Amino acid sequence: MISAPADLRNASSCASKALGPEPASGAIAIPPMPDYNGRVLAYTATAVIIVVGVLQDAFPHWLLWLLAGALIWPHLAHGLTRKTFLSRSSRIRQKMLLVDCVIGGAFIGLTGLVAIPAVSVALMLMFSCLIIGGIRQWLLGSAFMALGLVAGIAAVGPADSFQSPLLTSLCAMASTGLYICVTAFYSHQQARALMLAKTQIQNQREQSIALSHKLAKYLSPQVWQSIFTGERDVRLETQRKKLAIFFSDIKGFTELSEEMEPEALTELLNHYFNEMSEVALKYGGTIDKFVGDSIMIFFGDPTSRGLREDAFACVSMAIDMRKHMKIMRQKWRSQGIKTPLEIRMGISTGYATVGNFGAENRMDYTIIGKEVNLASRLESLAQPGEILISHETFSLIKDRILCRDKGEITVKGFTKPVPIYEVVDFRRDMGPNRSFLEHEHSGFAMYLDSQKITEEERQLILRALEDAADRLRAEEDLPDEIGKFG
Structure with a gap:
């Protein structure tokens, strides 16, 4: 029933x-x-x-x-x-x-x-x-x-x-x-x-x-997000896209590796990668890989804000990395690392093949193409602290970032010489109204980014600068006082 x-x-x-x-x-x-x-x-x-x-x-x-x-x-x-x-x-x-x-x-x-x-x-x-x-x-x-x-x-x-x-x-x-x-x-x-x-x-x-958060550390956050939300399938597939590609390495790292113990060197390198990665993620870059002391990052996949904005974000990231490196260098100097470490960077913009490469049971999400080679070549030609960019990158960001013409270079895979440019700074930060100031001498270093300083921090910095100025003036007057009694 x-x-x-x-x-x-x-x-x-x-x-x-x-x-x-x-x-x-x-x-x-x-x-x-x-x-x-x-x-x-x-x-x-x-x-x-x-x-x-x-x-x-x-x-x-x-x-x-x-x-x-x-x-x-x-x-x-x-x-x-x-x-x-x-x-x-x-x-x-x-x-x-x-x-x-x-x-x-x-x-x-x-x-x-x-x-x-x-x-x-x-x-x-x-x-x-x-x-x-x-x-x-x-x-x-x-x-x-x-x-x-x-x-x-x-x-x-x-x-x-x-x-x-x-x-x-x-x-x-x-x-x-x-x-x-x-x-x-x-x-x-x-x-x-x-x-x-x-x-x-x-x-x-x-x-x-x-477990997914642990595995995410082996992937760029953008790639991890697209996989776990179902936007991207985990299979061997590639596509042609126009990307902004970034390479960087540390000038002087080889010499430093000969002076430091491997454990200390590893700690320094991991600290450097961690700081640079945070800057890259702040601007939306897809971190491709770390090779030795080099970093490869690209903009435009799996998410894109448009070619112009991607190129601008890439160059903005490079400028921020350069400023951040100066602060890190001062910190390393206080830890006893005397070798001056400088970052050099290269950026190119153009079509590349992006996607999953490898085998069905082991694949790597990366990019290949002549623009990748160009970015790598620009990075190797850059001087310490210099950012070199290709002509197409320059044409996309020149209205907001001041650049200097560096002539032409010959690159394998390109039939004609390639015009290159050096990134100077944001146009808004040039002249008397610039927000970032730097001054470095033996025994003294100052890196000031006024846009990131709160009002409370501003007062503390002003007092510190006044104390430093009084100290310098006092030491300047000290030889005169000694001469009077000598």
Whole structure:
């Protein structure tokens, strides 16, 4: 008559499959309580009510014929829903429960509406409807049960007395209570299993997030983001795009490597890469690779703001790196590193092949093409602290960045000499209104970027400069005082 709840069991089973094998300890197995078992239990409880009611003359004796139906129907329903076309029907469980409601309502009507047995059967039906389909199923089940009840009453009429003998009432209540308790127990077990599956999924999700963040350190953030959002497939594919390409290396690094211990050199190099990477990411650059003391970065893939903006961001990044390198050099000098480290940079703009190169089981996201070679060549020709750019890059940024013509060079892969330019600075930072000032001598270094200074920091810097000026003046006057007493 009634289908046992299995939605939670199905959901938990799916979650378990998604998680893979259950852990060896602490796992709660989902109890097997399918519709078939629940229906057998409910119809057996109803059969017991019929037998006791007939023996106590609460029901007419001909109702014993319903015992065969009560014992056969669960098996028949199981076969219909598993071995016939009904198995392909959507929401078959809810539909079969409505059939149970009609049968249950008809049984209540055929008993003549004897109160306690009628309420007991109705409780089993409504309990199952609420668990399986919620309020909607409960309303539909009530309507179908009412139809069955009306048909049963119309067939035999109401009983002479709506009261049932004590034993029949106790048997009806006990049968219904047993069904509800067993069903509630399995529902509780299913809820526990579902909570365990939810916890496992949450733990696995946290592990996956932690692992993805670890793996992300081996990829550029833009590439990692495009892969994890599904914008890019992880397969061997490339495309031609116009990119701004950047190369840099450290002038003097070879000499420094001969003076420093490998551990100290590694720490210095990692610090340099970390600082430069933060600058690159600030401007939206895709970090391709680190080779020795060299860095390769490009703009325009996997995201682009337009060729002009990409080129401007690339050159802006180079200028910022040059300024940042001066600050880092002063810090290294205070740590005892006397070799003057300078960064030199080259930038070109043009078409390159970008994408995944390599094998199916090991690929590298990078770029190739003659513009890559040009950027590398410009970097090798640059003087310490110099930024050399190609003509196309110059044409894209010349209105906002001041550059100096450096003539032409011959590069392999280019049929004609290539005009190159040296980046001076942002046009807005030239002249008396420039925001960045620098001054460096032995024993003194100053790098001032007024746009990045807060008002509180401004006052502290002014006091420090005033103290330094007073100290210099005092030391300047000291020889005169010594001469007077000499």
